Amino acid sequence: MIVKNKETCREDLIERILTLDIEPGAVLEEAEMSERYGLSRTPLREVIQKLAGEGYLTLAKNRGAKVSSMDIDSMRHFFQTAPMIYAAVARLAAENARKEQIAELKEVQRMFRMVSEAGETRFMAIHNHRFHELIGEMADNPYLSPSLKRLLIDHTRMSQKFYKPVNSKERMLVWEACDQHDGMIEAIEKSDPAAIVDLTLEHWALSRDRIEKFARPDPLDIDLGKTG
Amino acid sequence: MIVKNKETCREDLIERILTLDIEPGAVLEEAEMSERYGLSRTPLREVIQKLAGEGYLTLAKNRGAKVSSMDIDSMRHFFQTAPMIYAAVARLAAENARKEQIAELKEVQRMFRMVSEAGETRFMAIHNHRFHELIGEMADNPYLSPSLKRLLIDHTRMSQKFYKPVNSKERMLVWEACDQHDGMIEAIEKSDPAAIVDLTLEHWALSRDRIEKFARPDPLDIDLGKTG
């Protein structure tokens, strides 16, 4: 991946972080990355610092950069904050979306459905992320977007398992989420803020329940220890 | 102001931007600043890029950094977003504030009242900014704080005139805002989320009305053109 290009380097790092290719907590060393991307340390450091500002990485002085971790605290803050921001952004998106943005959103959703049918979890995560990022761009509000972007980073990382359905019931949830996307596009096209807020909260509830279910699965049979 | 120190450089720039010492839209040149602060261009650029990520500056590729401007669009977004974020942050602050944070908040408020009585508008802006920044730290929510900080940057810059009361009625508004701060501290100490949300929205309304009044002052007497 020798790119000699800051922007490509940045995009690659973002993708690897969002898809958990690079795990939360992993440390990134400048010399190593410098070689990997074919950039000298100066521009590379600028990429790192930008990503840190956006919440992908966490910096410690005289120590390296590490991929932001997802501890119990940030989970709590995440669940506390996400629905409010998502709803507010969705409302503004329905009010402000431009034609070409809607076209792009449809294209992303087309891709998302395609990779969902193919069960390509990695690309599902990427396209789903882009879908919601685009809604953020439609909202076009510089005061909300930094919070939205931070939420999406962790949401995408947490949801990786969501996109890897293990049974037919879980597969249904993916289709449901996918259909909700379609509904959101429709609400945006009709400039119907109330509709998109409702859909967004449903979409959130679906994702939240799936994440919680993963974090706290049904307990094993308590008789398991007793050999028959 | 030769400091040879990134952190001091950063703080100085922030203060100068918040107090409108450096006007919105002003361009910052690397060589000039490098000399001013006694830092070489490499660490200076890092400061600039960090400030850009936080919303103080706006970067253009192969062009310099400029202080983020406040156009009609961002004003609109500001008024749209501020009350929601302020209220949410205030609630969380009341729920999560730690003792030493409350002590610091009281100290800042003491300073704020002092400089208010002295009519030192520059320091009023700085201490008021710090007051609200501290409430953000109490809320301790990494998903909300970037939005809050962006709002505060522009709020502080817009409010400069608010702190320069031109008549006794406007001076009263400053005391009212100052008293609201005291009420907020009390609500935080009592862990009373409902109270601080109410106060925060009142505080917001006061500030908003003052800003709007400044942006759209009472029209001049329409007979003014007719010479008597």
Place this chain on the structure above:
DNA sequence: TGTATCTATTTTGTATACAAAATGTATGCA
């Protein structure tokens, strides 16, 4: 006079060498 194009200057972007800090390792001593 107005416009276009070429050149000089300024300004930003990148690479690299060097300095400082942190980490890991070995050695000495109780």
Place this chain on the structure above:
DNA sequence: TGCATACATTTTGTATACAAAATAGATACA
């Protein structure tokens, strides 16, 4: 063996030289 300290190595931070891009100015031409 356990611990502390000194030293070597690794890693981050800063300065500076050079490259690339943009801007400003001058000159040629319509």
